[in-house]
Structures are given as structure tokens and as C-alpha cells.
Amino acid sequence: MDAYDLITSGAQIRKLITKYVEPIMQEYGLRPVELDILEFITRENLTTSKEIMLRRHISKSHISKSLDHLLEKGFINMTEDENDHRIMRITLTQDSYKVISRVNDVYEQCKDVLLRGISDEEMHIFRKVIHKMNNNVDEELLM
Template identity: 35%
Template sequence: MHFWDQHKNITLYYEALTKSICDKYDLKQLEYDILMFLHFYPQFNTAADIVKVRKSTKSHVSTSLKVLEQKGLIEKKQNAKDKKCIEIYLLKKSDEIIEDGIDIQKKFMWDLFQGISEDEMKIFKDVFDQICKNADNFLKESDNEKNV
């Protein structure tokens, strides 16, 4: 179970790197994470998408979106076809944060994968993808058993 103890170091390092951005722009970690998520995955632009894909809680996402909207970093728009669907869009004011975030993410990836060859990286990606698929499948099975 060594992996389960050590994987937290990856998250802690990422949060340590992004702290400078959060401090600079007076953001909480989840607010920053949501901005970056919306930048990289614009197709997942509803609160429900953010909750589902990022595995976040509804209340935390809702609170963070409210703050981001108040700061003028995002805007919410009603979907023209589905009036119940509220879509979230990044505003120009978020551009500088996103640029800083991309720079930090590049540094993060560079630092983490030092000394790893392209072949090793491909193997790592394949193994990690399989582990994630396995976890998703077991979670779905668990949810199905609860609903029966």
C-alpha cells in the first residue's frame, strides 16, 4: 500500500506550486482548479459536469462558482435549447490566471517526470489508464449494487 501513502506527495507538491497563484489572485485551491478545468475541458461547462468529472462535492463547487462569478472570472448563461441548463464560461479577466496556471502545470510535469524515458512514460500512461478504468468500473458496480 506504499503507493496510497506516497501519491499524496504528488498532490501536495502540486498544491504547493499553485499556492503562489492562489495567493496572487486571492483564490482558494478549488476556485483555481475550476478555472483550469474550464480552460482545458470547455465541453464540461456546467456545475454538474464539474462535480461529476472532478469528483467534487456539489456544495463546494457551487460556492466556488459563486465566488468566481463575483470576481468577474466566469459568467453563467442559460442554454438556448435547455432552459434548465446553466453553462459556465471563462471571462477575459481569467486569462492571466490561466496563463500563470499553464506555466505552473508545465513546471509540475517537468519536475515529476525527470529521468523518465519516453518508453517508460508510455508504459506509465498505459498502466495508469488501466488502473483508472478498473477503479471506474468497480465504482459503477458498487453504485449499481446500491441501486438494486
């Protein structure tokens, strides 16, 4: 596999996900980065914009704009931290959980498509390789 094949396979997966997620984003008026933030808050139990920025490698301005939009749309609440008033804590609303549930269903559909015909042994190797690749990307982005 050459570099082009590796990069474009990631793009193909992105297209598949977008095909299924796009109707949900349109229905709720969300952008991909906002959906990513909601999903990440749920999975990682993050509660501040700084945590999201550091863990997701999203710029501060993107996060700020996205959080403002999510707040305006009623998908999150923001409250001052009890101990440090400079910190705003993010909590998800019931509406955000509805969106996340639908997106997770889509992710399961995409997973089924991607893993069709792949053996348990191949999956084991794939998990190890993906883990190493993600670590490589994280290290590179933190430089």
C-alpha cells in the same frame, strides 16, 4: 510497493504542485477546488455545473459555492441556456485565462521535476498504468 507507498507517493506529488500553485491561489484569492474547476472547464470545454459534477466527482454544494465565488471574483460568467432556462451556461473571462496560463506553466515545471531521468520506454509504461488506475478510480467513484 505496498499500499502506503502508493498512497503517499500521490500525496508527495500533490505537495509539489501545491508548493508552486499556492502563490497563484493567494494572489487571486482562489481555493484549490476553484482552480481545479477553471482548469477543467478549459480542458474539457464543459459549460454546466452538472457536467463538472459528473466528470470531476465534486459535490453539487462544492461546485455551487465555488461557481458563486468565481462569478463574484470575475473569473466566469453565467447565462441562461437558450433552450432550457433551468440550465446556466458557464463561460470563462479573460482574467480566468490569465490564471490558467500561469497554472499551466506551473504544471509544466512540476512535470519536468516528476519526469526527470525517466526514459521514453518508462514513460510509455507509466502512461498505460496511470490510464488504468484513473479508470479504476472513476469506476469506483461512480458506484
